[in-house]
Amino acid sequence: MVLTFLGLTVVTFFIGRVIPIDPALAIVGSKASNETYERVRAEIGLDLPLPVQYWRYLAKVLHGDFGTSVITSQPVLTDMLSVFPATLELALLALLIGAVGGVPLGVVAATHRGRWPDHLTRLLSLFGYSMPVFWLGLVGLLLFYAKLGWVEGPGRIDVGYEDMVPTVTGLLTVDALLDGDYDVFRNALSHLVLPASILGYLSLAYVARMTRGFMLGQLRQEYVLAAKAKGLSQWRVVWVHALGNVWVQLITVIALTFGSLLEGAVLTETVFSWPGLGLYMKNSLFNADLNAVLGGTVMVGVAYILLNLISDLLYPLVDPRARERT
Amino acid sequence: MSTLLTVRNLWVTHPGDQGDFVAVRNVSFSLGRERLGIVGESGSGKSTTGRAIMGLVGALGRVQAEELRLGETDLLALSERGFRKLRGRRVAMVLQDPKYALNPVMSIGHQIAETHRAHMRAGSRAARLAALKMLEAVRIRDPERVYGLYPHQVSGGMGQRAMIAMMLIAEPELLIADEPTSALDATIQTQVLAILDELVRVRGMGLMLISHNLHLVSAFCDRVLVMYAGRVVEACDSGRLHQAQHPYTRGLLAALPELGHRRDILPQLQRDPAWAAGA
Numbered sequence: 001m002v003l004t005f006l007g008l009t010v011v012t013f014f015i016g017r018v019i020p021i022d023p024a025l026a027i028v029g030s031k032a033s034n035e036t037y038e039r040v041r042a043e044i045g046l047d048l049p050l051p052v053q054y055w056r057y058l059a060k061v062l063h064g065d066f067g068t069s070v071i072t073s074q075p076v077l078t079d080m081l082s083v084f085p086a087t088l089e090l091a092l093l094a095l096l097i098g099a100v101g102g103v104p105l106g107v108v109a110a111t112h113r114g115r116w117p118d119h120l121t122r123l124l125s126l127f128g129y130s131m132p133v134f135w136l137g138l139v140g141l142l143l144f145y146a147k148l149g150w151v152e153g154p155g156r157i158d159v160g161y162e163d164m165v166p167t168v169t170g171l172l173t174v175d176a177l178l179d180g181d182y183d184v185f186r187n188a189l190s191h192l193v194l195p196a197s198i199l200g201y202l203s204l205a206y207v208a209r210m211t212r213g214f215m216l217g218q219l220r221q222e223y224v225l226a227a228k229a230k231g232l233s234q235w236r237v238v239w240v241h242a243l244g245n246v247w248v249q250l251i252t253v254i255a256l257t258f259g260s261l262l263e264g265a266v267l268t269e270t271v272f273s274w275p276g277l278g279l280y281m282k283n284s285l286f287n288a289d290l291n292a293v294l295g296g297t298v299m300v301g302v303a304y305i306l307l308n309l310i311s312d313l314l315y316p317l318v319d320p321r322a323r324e325r326t
Numbered sequence: 327m328s329t330l331l332t333v334r335n336l337w338v339t340h341p342g343d344q345g346d347f348v349a350v351r352n353v354s355f356s357l358g359r360e361r362l363g364i365v366g367e368s369g370s371g372k373s374t375t376g377r378a379i380m381g382l383v384g385a386l387g388r389v390q391a392e393e394l395r396l397g398e399t400d401l402l403a404l405s406e407r408g409f410r411k412l413r414g415r416r417v418a419m420v421l422q423d424p425k426y427a428l429n430p431v432m433s434i435g436h437q438i439a440e441t442h443r444a445h446m447r448a449g450s451r452a453a454r455l456a457a458l459k460m461l462e463a464v465r466i467r468d469p470e471r472v473y474g475l476y477p478h479q480v481s482g483g484m485g486q487r488a489m490i491a492m493m494l495i496a497e498p499e500l501l502i503a504d505e506p507t508s509a510l511d512a513t514i515q516t517q518v519l520a521i522l523d524e525l526v527r528v529r530g531m532g533l534m535l536i537s538h539n540l541h542l543v544s545a546f547c548d549r550v551l552v553m554y555a556g557r558v559v560e561a562c563d564s565g566r567l568h569q570a571q572h573p574y575t576r577g578l579l580a581a582l583p584e585l586g587h588r589r590d591i592l593p594q595l596q597r598d599p600a601w602a603a604g605a
Contacts, residue, residue, distance in 0.1 A: 221426060222423065223430070225382065226419075226421055227429065228382055229414065229419040230440065231444050231445060231496070232440065236444075241429050244431045244432065245429070245431055318431065319430075320431060320433075
């Protein structure tokens with residue numbers, strides 16, 4: 001895990017060095033004299049050998065110092081921590097939709113292999129796989145917001161409701177519930193539901209496909225035949241015996257899905273003007289705000305590492321064979 | 327002796343890409359409260375015969391017979407629901423390898439109690455007690471401890487005894503044991519067979535022992551059916567196996583190695599296509 005993290009920082013560091021953005025030039029401006037430029041360059045350490053520069057970068061990252069954002073003039077970490085909960089809220093609901101919908105769908109597809117529920121699932125998955133998320137987002141906005149008016153439009157909450165509830169978790173819907181303010185809750189949820197559904201649909205497509213594959217593998221096993229021979233109901237054989245063994249594999253899939261949701265949020269958040277990490281990174285990128293972009297990249301990478309850790313910790317809960325190794 | 331199981335002209339067909347595959351053809355036998363052995367090589371249809379009786383030939387497999395009857399129950403007319411009530415309660419099946427036939431993520435005791443709960447109108451406490459008693463019946467010392475163990479934590483022999491407990495807890499009349507000892511060490515084989523024998527005898531059950539091991543079947547069973555290519559080619563009392571008529575059986579017997587008679591080359595089994603055609 002430490003190695004993964006080091007690898008991650010190496011990659012982000014060198015990306016930062018090879019792209020044609022000169023941080024010194026960005027600070028002094030193009031009209032500065034050569035002397036000033038060289039001085040600034042030495043001040044921020046760009047004249048040092050690369051390994052030394054990397055070492056200093058790593059030391060700063062480990063102290064939570066990602067530098068200062070050029071656009072907001074705030075430390076990048078402060079920026080990220082303030083926008084991250086919005087992304088987390090979006091990704092969590094999307095994951096919930098993906099798992100709660102995708103797992104049963106995959107199970108039913110596997111038990112009805114080759115019949116209509118299977119074909120329907122394949123069609124849904126194929127559509128989810130092949131449609132670009134920004135297109136789905138735009139169509140969704142057009143249909144459910146502009147035409148039908150079922151949900152609120154872009155943004156996280158209506159202006160009138162902003163800062164109405166105290167921040168506890170940073171997840172607006174949860175904070176509103178904690179505060180007991182149901183108007184805010186309803187408004188926030190209404191903003192949340194469309195982007196979350198679209199992201200959730202994409203992960204549902206993936207989770208359903210993986211679940212189907214895992215289930216087909218398990219249904220062929222001898223213990224399934226034995227469970228039937230005991231006289232158990234089809235329901236118990238499928239949902240308790242076979243699915244119980246599928247969770248072991250599904251945990252990794254769901255964890256990785258969550259990671260890709262955080263990452264996939266960049267496009268969705270742009271379409272929905274969702275003030276999260278994705279939108280922050282996109283704005284930084286378009287403004288050549290290097291520190292912010294690299295900080296965001298490290299953040300998403302760290303999220304992946306943490307998710308892997310969590311799924312490793314969850315294995316023993318579903319698989320008794322994993323309990324002994326720890 | 328009352329007849330437990332009647333099988334008359336049983337055919338089992340699996341549809342395949344290149345036409346139907348006939349796994350069992352024209353098999354007839356009946357079984358009382360006795361031990362019947364079915365021997366044959368891989369693919370001879372012995373396992374499929376057992377599964378047909380339990381209605382477990384798969385969604386696509388087709389079972390046809392003039393008569394297929396468990397006691398008074400007509401298995402040919404039975405729905406999936408009907409079979410579900412029958413499985414475990416009236417006819418159960420022990421599979422070959424406990425490593426694969428027990429659910430790896432469920433404790434052994436739980437799996438045994440589950441059969442009890444599926445068939446007996448009793449609560450989870452009663453099921454637990456029954457499972458502990460059943461573990462004792464298959465001669466597991468310290469049933470309390472084994473109850474909470476998972477399949478990967480027990481040896482093959484203990485796993486197979488747990489499997490027997492799981493299949494006998496609802497007191498079925500007929501047990502189909504499909505190669506029950508083939509995955510076990512030779513020393514354990516005898517123990518497990520002895521336990522199986524005792525339980526079947528004490529409970530007055532019928533037993534169908536499916537095996538490729540001619541020695542084992544003739545030593546353990548009252549009667550033997552020899553199957554080849556989906557057909558029964560020989561049926562006789564196991565004591566009279568040495569008088570068997572069919573050339574296939576004679577070939578099998580001749581191929582058995584004997585202690586004290588050192589033979590450099592075992593005779594090769596000659597197969598005649600006419601046997602499969604029903605000669």
